[in-house]
Amino acid sequence: MDKKKVILLRYGEIFLKGKNRNLFEKRLIENIKKVLVGIEYKFIRTQNRYYIEDYQEYMQEEIIQRVTKVFGLHSLSIATKILTSYDNLKEAIVEYMPQDGTFRVTTKRADKRLDKNSMQISAMLGGYLLAQNKKLSVDLYYPKCEICVDIRENGYSYIFADKIDCAQGMPVGTAGRGMLLLSGGFDSPVAGYRMARRGMEIFGVHYHSYPHTSELARQKVIDLAGKLTKYCGDVRLFVVKFTDIQQAIHEYCREDYMITIMRRIMVEIAEKLALKHHCGALITGESLAQVASQTTRSITVTNEAVKSLPVFRPLIGMDKYEIMDTAEKIDTYAISELPYEDCCTVFLPKNPVIKPDLEIAKKEQAKIVDLDKMIEEAIESVEDLIIKAEY
Numbered sequence: 511m512d513k514k515k516v517i518l519l520r521y522g523e524i525f526l527k528g529k530n531r532n533l534f535e536k537r538l539i540e541n542i543k544k545v546l547v548g549i550e551y552k553f554i555r556t557q558n559r560y561y562i563e564d565y566q567e568y569m570q571e572e573i574i575q576r577v578t579k580v581f582g583l584h585s586l587s588i589a590t591k592i593l594t595s596y597d598n599l600k601e602a603i604v605e606y607m608p609q610d611g612t613f614r615v616t617t618k619r620a621d622k623r624l625d626k627n628s629m630q631i632s633a634m635l636g637g638y639l640l641a642q643n644k645k646l647s648v649d650l651y652y653p654k655c656e657i658c659v660d661i662r663e664n665g666y667s668y669i670f671a672d673k674i675d676c677a678q679g680m681p682v683g684t685a686g687r688g689m690l691l692l693s694g695g696f697d698s699p700v701a702g703y704r705m706a707r708r709g710m711e712i713f714g715v716h717y718h719s720y721p722h723t724s725e726l727a728r729q730k731v732i733d734l735a736g737k738l739t740k741y742c743g744d745v746r747l748f749v750v751k752f753t754d755i756q757q758a759i760h761e762y763c764r765e766d767y768m769i770t771i772m773r774r775i776m777v778e779i780a781e782k783l784a785l786k787h788h789c790g791a792l793i794t795g796e797s798l799a800q801v802a803s804q805t806t807r808s809i810t811v812t813n814e815a816v817k818s819l820p821v822f823r824p825l826i827g828m829d830k831y832e833i834m835d836t837a838e839k840i841d842t843y844a845i846s847e848l849p850y851e852d853c854c855t856v857f858l859p860k861n862p863v864i865k866p867d868l869e870i871a872k873k874e875q876a877k878i879v880d881l882d883k884m885i886e887e888a889i890e891s892v893e894d895l896i897i898k899a900e901y
């Protein structure tokens with residue numbers, strides 16, 4: 511019997527209703543093909559599933575590693591593909607036979623040339639397995655193991671049992687583009703991941719205060735963006751030199767308002783870059799009450815510096831532990847943990863305000879001589895990097 515292993519991909523159903531279906535599917539397929547770059551395979555699209563076939567067997571694990579990170583896919587199964595005949599089905603299903611316990615066979619028959627209907631085929635195959643293994647029994651309602659048999663119109667059948675979860679969410683690129691304020695910490699990479707999972711393409715902006723912050727701190731952020739690419743595809747990263755502005759804040763503003771003002775200027779620059787590069791939103795890793803600059807009042811005062819775009823804060827209601835768990839899962843944890851100084855920690859005030867006042871913040875900020883010019887310069891001299899996807 512001619513049989514081979516294939517990978518069956520299922521996508522979420524929610525987004526496949528209505529007019530956008532084609533757009534979503536087209537993007538999803540593109541994204542799957544992107545992550546499979548460098549691998550030989552055949553991609554087959556049927557009405558509600560995709561199959562990856564004709565790959566070299568030793569690449570199977572690698573393919574699974576990659577496609578489970580593609581947002582928009584729900585789950586996958588490794589299936590056996592055979593030419594449809596009752597004998598072939600019996601021979602191939604034995605591989606999926608559990609050692610003991612309850613099971614059921616579920617058949618979907620699209621091939622109407624067969625003389626048995628799907629129920630009859632399930633019963634035939636179930637009976638065949640029962641005869642092979644006395645420790646098995648059938649339970650149609652709560653089986654320990656469900657073996658699925660998909661008999662297609664084209665003369666081929668697929669048999670599979672276990673499902674492997676994929677990344678869920680929406681295909682990246684179907685929900686516009688967001689500008690992620692990416693620091694070297696734990697939170698902002700997770701925030702980027704969460705928004706990419708809702709379909710956003712991710713651009714990043716990072717502020718550094720060289721020479722107060724080191725080259726290592728900059729590399730850390732590039733490495734974090736690199737980890738994100740496994741989920742988001744290429745990430746365009748803008749690195750902004752923030753040294754002069756930070757020094758000016760230090761020189762002209764009240765010490766307890768330094769962080770507040772720094773954050774206001776960061777989002778102002780981020781918004782300008784975002785508008786220039788067609789991003790529809792800013793994204794930050796803020797989480798309510800995590801630090802002084804993330805109280806409701808602090809966020810209000812920071813937010814006021816953003817003029818037209820929404821600021822997405824996907825972590826706002828998450829605990830640090832949940833954020834860390836996700837960081838672990840997306841493999842950014844070990845990088846975020848590295849101890850290099852972030853620009854936020856340079857010139858850190860002893861007692862930052864917890865409840866800043868907007869008017870005071872604006873007044874203090876207005877004391878900075880030539881701020882607009884410095885902002886313009888920072889934007890003009892921005893380093894524009896493309897972090898290529900690593901698979």
Ligand code: ATP
Pocket residue numbers: 690691692693694695696697698699715716717718793794795796800801803804852853854
């Ligand atoms: P993170 O772990 O992401 O660094 P944090 O807990 O250190 O966050 P803050 O330093 O208050 O919190 O920063 C809040 C958010 O502001 C970050 O999640 C990030 O989106 C943005 N941000 C902070 N520092 C920088 C930076 N140097 N460059 C770009 N964005 C930054």
Ligand code: MG
Pocket residue numbers: 693694695852854
């Ligand atoms: Mg930080």
